[in-house]
Amino acid sequence: MLENPYLDQCAFRVEKVSDSTKGAHPLEIRLSANFSSPARIREFLSGRRCAHAALSSLGYPMFAILRQKDRSPAWPFNIIGDISHSSELACAIIARPHLGIRGLGVDLLSLSRKINPGVIPKILSEQERDLWLPGKDPFPLNAKIAFSAKEAIFKCFYPLNKIYLDFMDAEILFIKDGIFKAKILKNPFNQNESRPLEAQGKVQIEQDHILTALLWKDEPWTDIKGDGF
Ligand SMILES: CC(C)(COP(=O)(O)OP(=O)(O)OC[C@H]1O[C@@H](n2cnc3c(N)ncnc32)[C@H](O)[C@@H]1OP(=O)(O)O)[C@@H](O)C(=O)NCCC(=O)NCCS
Numbered sequence: 001m002l003e004n005p006y007l008d009q010c011a012f013r014v015e016k017v018s019d020s021t022k023g024a025h026p027l028e029i030r031l032s033a034n035f036s037s038p039a040r041i042r043e044f045l046s047g048r049r050c051a052h053a054a055l056s057s058l059g060y061p062m063f064a065i066l067r068q069k070d071r072s073p074a075w076p077f078n079i080i081g082d083i084s085h086s087s088e089l090a091c092a093i094i095a096r097p098h099l100g101i102r103g104l105g106v107d108l109l110s111l112s113r114k115i116n117p118g119v120i121p122k123i124l125s126e127q128e129r130d131l132w133l134p135g136k137d138p139f140p141l142n143a144k145i146a147f148s149a150k151e152a153i154f155k156c157f158y159p160l161n162k163i164y165l166d167f168m169d170a171e172i173l174f175i176k177d178g179i180f181k182a183k184i185l186k187n188p189f190n191q192n193e194s195r196p197l198e199a200q201g202k203v204q205i206e207q208d209h210i211l212t213a214l215l216w217k218d219e220p221w222t223d224i225k226g227d228g229f
Contacts, residue, residue: 002091005106005202005213009099011054014091014207017042023049027064039087046090047083054081054094072159082155086110089209103216105156105201109148111208115139123147123167131173145203145210146172149180152201152212157188178203180212 004012021029024045032041051065051073066074073083081094084106091108095101117138124132124146132143149172154165165186174181180201187193201214 002089002204002206002209002211004093005204005211006093006215009096009101009215010104011057011094011096012091013050013053013057014089014211015046015050015053017046017085017088017090020049021045023052025052025062025064027066031064031066043085043087043090047085047092050090051081051083051092051094054092055079058094058096060094068159070158070162072155080104082106084108084155086113086209089207091211093213095215100217101215103156103160104214105152105154106211106213107148107151107155109144109151109210109212111141111144111205111210115144115147123150125168125171127173128171132175141205141210142175145175145180145212148210148212149175149182149201149203149214152214153182153184153199156214156216157184161189163188163191175203182214 002014004010019042028045028048032044035041035044048065052062063076068074075081079094080101081092082104083092086108088110089108091106093104093106095104124143128146132146133140150167150170153170157165165188169186170182170184172180172182180203182199184197184199187197199214201212204211
């Protein structure tokens with residue numbers, strides 16, 4: 001069973017994707033009617049259900065989690081959180097308040113999802129390809145973990161400053177024992193800062209899925225000048 005990757009700092013919920021609208025807010029149900037496919041509606045509402053369960057476990061009241069123009073969830077009350085779903089599973093992670101958490105990203109990737117190996121040069125750098133594509137398997141597990149970790153990185157940082165990170169803006173250079181380590185080449189807080197930044201996230205493989213997660217706090221950034229915080 002997939003577990004809370006940051007047990008002491010976050011609330012987490014994972015559920016099977018289903019048609020149930022129980023636990024979703026009426027405005028979310030109305031919003032989901034704009035999606036063209038029933039599968040997308042299911043995934044959207046299942047993600048929202050997970051978010052409400054996680055929020056409720058932290059004591060937050062029920063409110064609608066609408067969408068920003070960039071498709072990220074519109075969290076009220078300075079909530080930091082993230083949602084992810086495959087066609088089978090949905091999950092949400094929400095930061096406990098007052099712990100200095102600034103960003104949270106989570107990504108679920110179904111191991112049964114067929115990903116065209118043709119995308120590999122677009123998502124993995126040469127160094128990553130050397131590391132994660134050692135044999136004949138066109139898309140081995142570690143390459144999938146690196147792909148998923150990059151999406152979690154994007155979702156952790158993008159909502160903060162709306163600085164777009166491309167797949168080549170981060171490299172996953174370590175995957176072992178439930179940890180991934182990334183070198184982020186484009187500073188997601190300050191575009192003028194050229195030093196690469198290091199981040200360490202979590203990896204789980206359960207329920208035929210990869211779950212990657214990244215939690216970001218203030219402390220490691222305090223030496224960066226001119227970024228306004
Ligand atoms: C945004 C993106 C990461 C979503 O990944 P995905 O695997 O397609 O989908 P997931 O199920 O993991 O996540 C979808 C959820 O993420 C959230 N989300 C969407 N856009 C988001 C954004 N810009 N920022 C943060 N969260 C976002 C939403 O809650 C969405 O679900 P919903 O539409 O039902 O509310 C992906 O579509 C994308 O644009 N990737 C390109 C950028 C990137 O990954 N760069 C790598 C940098 S190292």
